[in-house]
Amino acid sequence: MTISLDRRKFLMGSTALAAAGAMGGLTPAQAADVHLRLYWWGGQARADRTNAVSDLFAKANPGFTYDKEFNAFNDYWPKLGTQVAGGNAPDVFQMDYRYIVEYAKRGAVQALDEYIGKGLDLSDFDEDQIEGGRVDGKLYAISLGANSVAMMVNTKAFEDAGVDLPTRDWSYDDYKAKADAFNSKSNGMRLLADGSQGGDPPLENWLRARGKALYTADGKLAFEADDLIEWFKMWDDLRKANVCVGPDDQALDATAAIDTTMITLGKAATTYANSNQLIGFQAVNKNPLTMINFPRPKAGVGGGHYRKPSQFWSVNPKSAHLDESIKYVSFFINDVPSGLILGVERGIPCAKHVRDALAPTLSAPDQLSLNFVSNLGDLLGKLPPSPPAAAGEVATQLNTTAQSIAFGQTTPEDAGAAFIKEAQDILDRAAKKA
Amino acid sequence: MTARSVGAASDPPGRAVTPSFWSRIWTENGPGYLFLLPWFIGFFGLTIAPILSSLYLSFTNFDMLTPPQWVGMDNYVRMFTNDPKFYQSMRVTLLFVAFSVPLKLAFALAVALLLNRGMKGLPIYRAVFYLPSLLGASVAIAVLWRTLFAGDGLVNQGLALIGIQGPAWISNPRYSLWTLVALAVWQFGSPMIIFLAGLRQIPQDVYEAASLEGAGRWRIFWKITLPLLTPVVFFNAIIQTIEGFKSFTPAFIISGGTGNPVNSTLFYTLYLYQEAFAFFRMGYASALAWVLLIIVAVFTGISFLSSRYWVHYDN
């Protein structure tokens, strides 16, 4: 052991010397030189836009250089976690609505409140989008776009079956009423994907429209076993009536990734998704798609939807360039030419002046996305409190539970009660740790 | 340093220390340690510290984002007393190992023997049989496996031709694990190549002698080929068992990291990965890892003890 320690010290020392030498020798001593590391998830389309904006920022602020890194969503989190654990987090990195609480509660992202108006310009930024970046009352993340849950709709399937396209007024009862007509001509395709196995968004939407919620502000469950049993029973009915796909098909879609959803696999005519995903879905679907809200629990009942930050920028509290990082974020959300480059790829821009400049330039599907999020009307309810740290784990458990009902391993009654207990255990365990 | 201290520790007491003593220590142990030098540097410089760190972390509540805090045996106690997922993942993994390892080895050995006959087109067959292993666990495999094993997939279309209505193999919790066993067996290329290399190392004159004595093919296999191949069989069995217990990527890509349907493909390391990177419980994941290490080490230890009776080294 002593040998290895000495060796490490030696190596550390020598690299530090080498680095110092390189700095002194190679770079002109400019105090203004700032090197930022940016990290996000997404594809090359997002990278091209992000890189272009970064270049605009560097042009406006000479002396800025970047490391611009990105990975796919699934690769992003283990890598970011490892970097944070190693004390080597990027200066500015993308955050997800689901993970922001985990990172904020553990001090891995910078609280930004004191920078508002001093480097961080949020003067005409949507209030609900600022709220969405708060955890325990403090602002930890800046929304890069608003979106909402939405159903993807295969228009050709409805046309072929001679059934009207779903409208914003449709409830689960309407789907049920149209199922027989649809099934008679649909060649095995069903009207709905199984929403009970779609993570927690369909349940949350349904609960909210009924005046409840997933979580309370202090991170407890905000619904009871009875609510859940009713939800599970509704899906049991929908499955039995062949309104939604069977468990064998639904289980092919393990993670609601675009390529495995029921609509992409041709198993269902509508599927649960997010409003900023229309273009992604369309790319792998042959038939023309459109977008509509989640079904209402009952006719005339709204308030289930909310405008959710699709993703955020967060800043590393240990960054050597904290002020500059915040300046970069502020530029990213406020600069109009940048906004035109970014479009609605990350969701609807949250600064009003950017949104106004962007609206006339959008393509038809982008317009659809913008209009959908801007015109939710009576469907829009108030923003829920930020979810507790273990919300992701609870959602995983919810899926497993719904699956075991669908496969007939348990009943809605038993599973509903058991889930409440399991979820509370998960939440308690996380609360104890935080 | 190390070499000398090891030698000194086993020094019989009361013996006079003479120059010839040191030189004897050197000639007995020196070359061994000299050859091991690169490994020692790697082991003590790069490998041991992370391993010991993970052991330490298994007694903490490390969440990756904040410094670890000591929690004693909590993680281990929870695992055995209050964690149904631990038992479920252990059950899934044991089933997977129990079926995939023997099947894979049997296939690999059978094909290697077939290919070792020196037939025409051998290099082509060998390459073709290795192809699935080249694909590794790419995203494409996940899409492909769905195409094959879904309810309306190709496997069932084939079964329908002979009048069998197959279930939805990949998405039904009763059958999903078997599609992963099938994937593991299908990728039998690595042990096959190792068997082939082993077969190639058996001196031909042994065969010549045997066939001159009029031994049949079956007898030659049992009396000559198999015994001479036992070091390689032993290697493949140990390695495949260890890899089977640690198996991660197939379940990860095919179930999208969830272990579903209904946790039926929740491999042990997949559960460990979820705990570490999805639920921020690296301390607990480390404890899971060390329990796995002990289980695998016991299996391996027993295999090594048994190897004295059936593995033949040095002809």
Place this chain on the structure above:
Amino acid sequence: MTTDTGLTVVRSATPAWRRRLGSVIAHVLLIGASVLMLYPLLWMLSASFRPESEIFNSHSLIPSSVSLHGYISGWFGLSRSFDTFFLNSLTISLLCVAGNLAACSLTAFAFARLEFKGRNLWFALMLGTLMLPYQVTLIPQYVLFLNIGWVNTFLPLVVPKFLAADSFFIFLMVQFFRGLPRELDEAAMMDGCSPWRIYYKILLPLSLPVLTTAGIFTFIFTWDDFFGPLIYLNSISTYTVTIALRTFVDSTAESNWSGLFAMSILSLVPIFVIFLFFQRYLIEGIATTGMKR
């Protein structure tokens, strides 16, 4: 080729017609199995020429229309073109092959052929490092390499191979070395050969099959590896093919699927060529040594 003479002797014990029948049956079995083995590749090949909208819901192997779009959009799909990634993967893989062959064979020689105190203990520890899932040593290892200043270089991926960190190959070589007759080194020892000469002049030449196997496997495993490169390589100019492929597909957004399949096909080419080219050393292993044992 030389080995065939050995086999002919065995064969001559059975009558010609049975030999022929046996060979026909073997070929039929092998061809049948080959179709099963090849299907995925054909499917991927077909997917790489398909329009994206057809990849996930078509059972037919033949695409409705053939397009090279995937290959073009794939090759130039990231801000660096794929030649960079191929070069990176090749560099890392070849260095790892060199490292593993040199370091693992030295280590295996010591474990298999030399007597020294503590051998069993070290061997058990060596094997033990195989048993711990890498997911839990990842962070401590990252911290270690970060402190040395190796993050965002190839060093964390390559240097451990030169220090025999790959227990799989040490164990593999040990098993093969132990299968070689001991009289060889004993005779050489009598003649005053040093352990180094025994290793270099006798054992290595006799071990061509296992060295080839280890080389091929190291190349392929390194080429396919994604977790190491994912964690240690940050800038896109250092990405390997595997990491580049994974950045094509983001499950939450628009992805370049046909590019993924096209580049997946291309990424198989180098490892397949390496395999085809070097596998003949598996066959010729013993023959080329010219040693009659």
